[in-house]
Amino acid sequence: MIDVSRAGMAGLLLAVVATATSGAASAQANFAGVWSATYAEDWPDRIPGPELGDYAGLPLNDANRMRAQSWSASILSLPHYQCRVHPSDYANSFADIRMWEEIDTDTQELIAIRIQHFAWNTVRTIWMDGRPHPPEFAEHTSMGFSTGEWVGRTLKVTTTHLKEGWLRRNGVARSDRATVTEHFIRHGNHLTWSVFVQDPLYLEEPFFRNRDYTLSETGRIGAYPCESVIEVLLPEGYFPHYLPGQNEFLIEYAVNHAIPFEAAMGGAETMYPEYVDELEQLPPPSAE
Amino acid sequence: MMKRQTAGAVLSVAFAAALGAASAGAQQNFDDVAVQTLQVRDDIYMLVGAGGNITVQTGGDGVLMVDTQYAPLSDRILAAIGELSDEPIRYIVNTHHHGDHTGGNANLRLAGATVAGGNMLGAITDSGVGAQIVAHENVLFRLSSATGDQAVSSDGWPTTTFFGDKKQLFFNGEGIEVIHLPAAHTDGDSIVFFRRSDVISAGDVFNTTIYPVIDMQAGGTVQGIIGALDKIVDLIVPVYGQDGGTLVIPGHGRLSNLGDVLNFREMVIVIRDRVQHMIDEGMSLEQVKAAQPSRDYDPRYGASGGFWTTEDFIEAVYRSLSEQE
Ligand SMILES: [Zn+2]
Numbered sequence: 001m002i003d004v005s006r007a008g009m010a011g012l013l014l015a016v017v018a019t020a021t022s023g024a025a026s027a028q029a030n031f032a033g034v035w036s037a038t039y040a041e042d043w044p045d046r047i048p049g050p051e052l053g054d055y056a057g058l059p060l061n062d063a064n065r066m067r068a069q070s071w072s073a074s075i076l077s078l079p080h081y082q083c084r085v086h087p088s089d090y091a092n093s094f095a096d097i098r099m100w101e102e103i104d105t106d107t108q109e110l111i112a113i114r115i116q117h118f119a120w121n122t123v124r125t126i127w128m129d130g131r132p133h134p135p136e137f138a139e140h141t142s143m144g145f146s147t148g149e150w151v152g153r154t155l156k157v158t159t160t161h162l163k164e165g166w167l168r169r170n171g172v173a174r175s176d177r178a179t180v181t182e183h184f185i186r187h188g189n190h191l192t193w194s195v196f197v198q199d200p201l202y203l204e205e206p207f208f209r210n211r212d213y214t215l216s217e218t219g220r221i222g223a224y225p226c227e228s229v230i231e232v233l234l235p236e237g238y239f240p241h242y243l244p245g246q247n248e249f250l251i252e253y254a255v256n257h258a259i260p261f262e263a264a265m266g267g268a269e270t271m272y273p274e275y276v277d278e279l280e281q282l283p284p285p286s287a288e
Numbered sequence: 289m290m291k292r293q294t295a296g297a298v299l300s301v302a303f304a305a306a307l308g309a310a311s312a313g314a315q316q317n318f319d320d321v322a323v324q325t326l327q328v329r330d331d332i333y334m335l336v337g338a339g340g341n342i343t344v345q346t347g348g349d350g351v352l353m354v355d356t357q358y359a360p361l362s363d364r365i366l367a368a369i370g371e372l373s374d375e376p377i378r379y380i381v382n383t384h385h386h387g388d389h390t391g392g393n394a395n396l397r398l399a400g401a402t403v404a405g406g407n408m409l410g411a412i413t414d415s416g417v418g419a420q421i422v423a424h425e426n427v428l429f430r431l432s433s434a435t436g437d438q439a440v441s442s443d444g445w446p447t448t449t450f451f452g453d454k455k456q457l458f459f460n461g462e463g464i465e466v467i468h469l470p471a472a473h474t475d476g477d478s479i480v481f482f483r484r485s486d487v488i489s490a491g492d493v494f495n496t497t498i499y500p501v502i503d504m505q506a507g508g509t510v511q512g513i514i515g516a517l518d519k520i521v522d523l524i525v526p527v528y529g530q531d532g533g534t535l536v537i538p539g540h541g542r543l544s545n546l547g548d549v550l551n552f553r554e555m556v557i558v559i560r561d562r563v564q565h566m567i568d569e570g571m572s573l574e575q576v577k578a579a580q581p582s583r584d585y586d587p588r589y590g591a592s593g594g595f596w597t598t599e600d601f602i603e604a605v606y607r608s609l610s611e612q613e
Pocket of ligand 1: 473492501
């Protein structure tokens with residue numbers, strides 16, 4: 001009997017001390033710091049970059065497939081496209097990030113969480129103060145408008161107001177009507193950042209991507225200056241693209257990896273394990 | 289020639305019903321339309337109601353506005369402007385003649401007052417009775433020549449027209465350029481560039497909702513749309529990449545930046561090139577429509593019904609390209 005009451009007293013005392021010192025009674029996680037990307041997953045797609053004509057495993061619809069097949073890498077020579085930043089739902093495919101908190105220093109309430117990405121030094125804001133998303137006719141940006149909420153210790157982020165972006169940097173589009181839901185999950189010094197893209201215009205099913213980071217004790221984000229230059233003099237009213245049926249590079253990926261062309265062209269069914277059975281029935285790719 | 293006139297007549301019916309004439313606005317029910325205000329810069333606002341977006345510039349000199357939506361909304365528009373400024377409306381600029389952009393001209397002009405004084409007072413016949421309406425001369429031509437149930441009251445006609453490349457104003461401490469873009473959405477299009485605020489009010493040469501409307505009967509062409517978008521892109525200086533910097537208020541849709549204008553421009557050029565290729569291959573208009581050259585952009589900009597369908601757009605591109613010499 002006596003032992004039990006002592007244990008209870010001790011427990012109560014500990015709780016009071018903890019509350020008084022840190023105020024961290026809530027279940028929120030703190031993500032502040034520099035996080036280094038780990039590349040164990042999807043390496044070829046991330047740093048080397050996707051191959052032309054590789055849409056396998058993406059739930060893109062017919063319209064998006066036509067967009068992608070028309071895409072020409074020559075757009076990267078256009079001055080207005082040279083410094084185009086990666087949209088916030090694609091940027092986590094590579095490079096390190098810095099996260100920090102914006103706090104009301106009087107109330108200690110969390111106003112926003114910010115993420116700076118090494119690539120182009122983009123900064124995005126995740127509003128944590130309960131503000132609503134703006135009306136549809138407000139500006140859309142590469143970072144979009146994000147609000148966050150806590151689901152246990154997981155940060156759940158909802159992003160709208162994105163400009164048109166891409167799911168893969170080989171022409172697969174993500175429309176400006178997409179809604180992106182992200183989860184930031186911290187396990188000690190490990191961060192999992194998942195991205196869930198719902199695009200009513202260009203996807204047959206939602207697209208899901210997972211990325212991992214490790215907390216860096218000495219991490220720094222480098223500067224990333226970018227300045228556009230005119231590389232080629234181009235006529236007015238010019239934009240590079242392939243006419244339907246004229247993109248000779250589309251077959252390369254399928255041929256080089258001996259993947260049926262139809263499978264390389266993606267679609268929701270190519271995301272699922274059962275597709276392997278179908279894959280075996282498809283004709284091998286041919287360069288003709 | 290015959291074919292061209294027939295197609296033109298069909299188009300004109302579509303425009304009269306939906307956006308051509310001020311009278312069309314009167315048939316629409318505006319009871320539930322709220323006029324919402326979005327601050328764009330310190331002194332620049334975007335008003336969204338029904339019809340084309342309105343741009344409002346405020347300051348000590350008074351109010352300058354670009355486009356006026358439909359007449360039945362004028363009271364709500366005046367109330368929205370009243371929240372932003374106590375000064376009178378001094379200038380109305382029209383980006384083009386369509387009724388969804390000029391329907392409120394007469395009401396809003398009469399609610400305002402022209403800047404006049406000294407020896408100007410006697411020289412300007414309407415001084416003091418209303419705001420000036422500034423537009424390219426083809427806007428006056430089209431508004432004043434409309435007849436029958438599409439006739440527009442002379443109170444709503446432009447009072448100050450220009451021809452050539454542009455008209456410049458200095459108002460509320462900033463240079464404002466009204467820049468004419470030939471043969472684009474119509475033959476009287478202007479964009480309005482607020483140089484200090486770094487905002488462009490684009491009218492209907494740029495929108496974020498549907499394929500560009502090309503009113504061929506009023507002199508529009510797809511080549512002119514692309515030229516207009518090139519001009520807007522030329523004027524924009526982004527902060528970085530394709531974000532920030534110069535902002536663009538489209539004729540319809542959301543507040544935009546360089547990336548949005550570039551995405552829209554890409555779409556028009558890609559479809560133009562595909563249709564041109566099909567024309568070069570000898571395909572008829574019906575064959576081109578059947579080939580669906582805009583299939584990849586249709587989920588975003590296309591429509592199977594309403595006043596401007598995907599087929600209307602493809603036809604306008606086809607005819608613009610076929611008729612160019
Ligand atoms: Zn119009």
